[in-house]
Amino acid sequence: MSHDSSILLLGHVSGLYGVRGWVRVHSYTAPITNILKHRDCWLALPGATGEPAPADWKPARLLSGRRQGKGLVAQFAVGEAGAIDDRDLAAGWIGARIGVSRQALPRPGRDEIYLADLVGMAVENEVGDALGEIINVMDTGAHPVLAIERDGQSLLIPFVRDVYVLDIDLAGRCLTVHWQPDY
Numbered sequence: 001m002s003h004d005s006s007i008l009l010l011g012h013v014s015g016l017y018g019v020r021g022w023v024r025v026h027s028y029t030a031p032i033t034n035i036l037k038h039r040d041c042w043l044a045l046p047g048a049t050g051e052p053a054p055a056d057w058k059p060a061r062l063l064s065g066r067r068q069g070k071g072l073v074a075q076f077a078v079g080e081a082g083a084i085d086d087r088d089l090a091a092g093w094i095g096a097r098i099g100v101s102r103q104a105l106p107r108p109g110r111d112e113i114y115l116a117d118l119v120g121m122a123v124e125n126e127v128g129d130a131l132g133e134i135i136n137v138m139d140t141g142a143h144p145v146l147a148i149e150r151d152g153q154s155l156l157i158p159f160v161r162d163v164y165v166l167d168i169d170l171a172g173r174c175l176t177v178h179w180q181p182d183y
Helices: 032-037 087-091
Strands: 007-017 022-027 040-044 058-068 071-078 097-101 122-125 130-139 144-150 153-158 165-169 174-177
Touching (some): 007 032, 032 071, 040 071, 130 153
Parallel strands (some): 122 174
Antiparallel strands (some): 007 022, 040 058, 122 130, 144 153, 165 174
16 A cells, blocks of 8 residues: 555544553544445544644554444554554554545545545635635534634534535635624
């Protein structure tokens, strides 16, 4: 597996599970178990900016994973170090982002997108008011919610096409919404 500098974020390591190197995984996929389909993946700890730098991504392999209660647990092998097989080694990966090479995923169909592609997009409303930048897409069960930040202010907008989300310009990296700045 080679690093193509285009990693799509699928989840993150959220905690420890047991004493044999297993970790709790927070999945951004729908359904959440889809993350377990990707044996070859990448792990990276967040850098100073809160996000991994391209050089921080390490090739990894999902050795095993399963549903545990309402979440997921998994065990990884990272780089040349091999299996993460004890709790102390696993603790060093808490907060790590889990991603896959975009080449490992099917191309989105017509009128489909990967929600992760929205992160970093500018958001404006239909009259051209700049509302900020998408910093996260959260799954609430009913529908995804866009977390938008502007000048330290946070805004949450439901990702419901043709109701709140009017246009997605992937090439121009801009999302147009039916939303007012003071909502």
